[in-house]
Amino acid sequence: MERRGVRIVDTFAEAFDMRAARVLITAASPRWAHTAAQSMTGFATSVIGCKVEAGIEADLVSHHTPDGRPGVSVLLFGFDVEGLAARLLDRVGQTVLTCPTTACFDGLPEAPDRVIVGGLLRHFGDRYQSSKFLDGRRYWRIPVMEGEFLVQEAFGVQKAIGGGNFLILAQDQPAALEAAEAAVAVMRRTAGVVLPFPGGVVRAGSKIGAKHYKKLVASTNDAYCPTLRARDDVTTQLPDGVNSVLEIVVDGLDHQAIEDALRTGIDAACRPGVVEITAGNYGGKLGKHQFHLHALLS
């Protein structure tokens, strides 16, 4: 299959089950809401190294937020409910509570699992905190030097999918970067997904384990490293003329959201200078979710 002269490999992206939470951060201005969201989603690229994957899902206008102020929707993904609860507590406590004018609300009220966040963070209030119970939900008011931090007691956690991906194989680095930027721009318009890596793009794709360092859980994806193409101990997957590869990883709340993001992203990445689009998988052994590129684009 080809799209605008770019070869689409007949393969699939392999993704796995995760758990996700959606956090709505509001503030006095979009700038402060974004500041808190960026802090919260920092160092959250890979669940292997960071224990959580997170990203900004969308900017929210004031009539779409619980308190009528401008806000940002953040998605966080973890391997299990307990782990995600711990990360929520850390990150809301360190990056949202501390950020001027913010408040923090659950964005998945219908989710089956609930984890306590505000109900634990309230202890920062040293018994000067108070709560409000309104319309079936409890909120905590924690006194802080600036005024009050308002945070919802519990946040919803639902099943989700992590690790949707595709690789952009390009003639050179500028072409790869330009295609990746175009893909990220359209993928970020999809509701229910985040691209957890810096700028939505990862240059250091990995393989499971390592050939030479047995204790490593992941190491460089040598088959897609252009500088290793001629080595005897590397089975390159790169066609001739490819000199730079970038990967886009997408986590989503459901299968459909990831499909939509991959479809629009791959289409946008089919630009001059791109030779091939493929995807990372482990032969179906790692995750039960498969996104076949030809099926996505047909």
Next chain:
Amino acid sequence: MITLTLKEEPSVPLEAEMLSPDVTMKLTNEEIRRLPVYLGKRQRQVDDFFTVDGEASDRLEIHGDAGRVKWIGRGMTRGRITIRGRAGMHVGAYMKGGAIEVEGDVSDWLGAEMSGGVIRVHGNAGGQVGAAYRGSLSGMTDGTVIVDGSAGLEVGMRMKRGTIVVGKPARDFAGLQMKGGTIVLCGGAELRTGAWMNRGTIVSLTPLQLLPTFGYASTYNPTFLRLYARYLSAFGLALPADASYQRYTGDAAVPGKGEILVWNGAA
């Protein structure tokens, strides 16, 4: 829909706790007409006082001057009662869910010890709205009561959770011994507001004469009030959210951790 029309105002209070959607939702017209009510100490039946149209519904509409009809909607959990006139004491007491709308005035103990649901009164209310009965530890524990007009003594006495909104002035002792929840006094209140309150919030959009046992804390814009502003806007009420409030804490006589927020715009 079941329509009950009062034939004439009873000479003494009529206790009619059977006028509840939970009771009528499965009954035939004949069975509804035979439901027991108490005129003073005498047991009578509904059709001695009301003409009844309709059957088997959780929507009730009451016509006529029911100012002496007590306990309408007592303990109801679902459905809707619309009262096209006045209503007597204890409307919606112990209510757990559903909605009651009263077009006229209501007497005392509106929504007393309720734990859910919504009550809207377009007229005035008597005393003890959402309060605890005498000897009881807690008043309302959840739900919403909105009185467009004024209210009597001891609004929200010992309430624990829930929301009460009073559109016009309330009388003395609003929030007496309050344990939690929120009272919004759009028209302020008379004396001793928040007396002996332990916890909870009283919001006043009109300056109040406060007890000396309440201390001024700060002037700020409480974020949580925005949630109430949004919630109450669904009822057509406008609570100033993007505004500053003076926060007073008390009652130090208890000593309590309650708060009274007085809207600065009214100053």
